Amino acid sequence: MTTTEGTRPVHLHWGFIGLVAAGGVLGALARYGLGLVIPAPGAWPLPTLVINLSGALALGALLEALSRGGPDAGSRRVLRLALGTGFLGAYTTxxxxxxxxxxxxxxxxxxxxxxxxxxxxxxxxAATTVGIWLGAWHHRRARGRQP
Known part of the structure; x- marks a missing residue:
């Protein structure tokens, strides 16, 4: 499921579509749940702001970490589609x-x-930029631990 057959685009593979859909369901549920517990003072949309900013941060960190790990293939592609496109795509709004x-x-x-x-x-x-910085920092730190 982590490789594509021939030159068929990723969006035409049912396994990848399923990953995005599953991630999307979980992301939408997470957004809904947080929307219920984060107060909206004076009808100001704080829940949406917090959700979108945290999602931007997470997406920046995820994509930076994945891009530093190598090409968009195998488990990196699965994580990008399930977490980035699916979960965070539905989590943010x-x-x-x-x-x-x-x-x-x-x-x-x-x-x-x-x-x-x-x-x-x-x-x-700003949150995306911080996420990218955190992803890069984590990568540098992890590489420093290798012999």
């Missing part, structure tokens, strides 16, 4: 971010909406 911003704008909270969008976009870029 652009549609809810956009809907939350629209709700804030409609409620007359334009400043809160603009702050939320700025925190989401700039925070997401």
């Amino acid at each position: 652009y549609s809810t971010l956009a809907l939350d911003a629209v709700h804030l704008f409609i409620a007359g909270a334009a400043t809160a909406a603009a702050g939320y969008l700025a925190a989401s976009l700039l925070g997401g870029a």
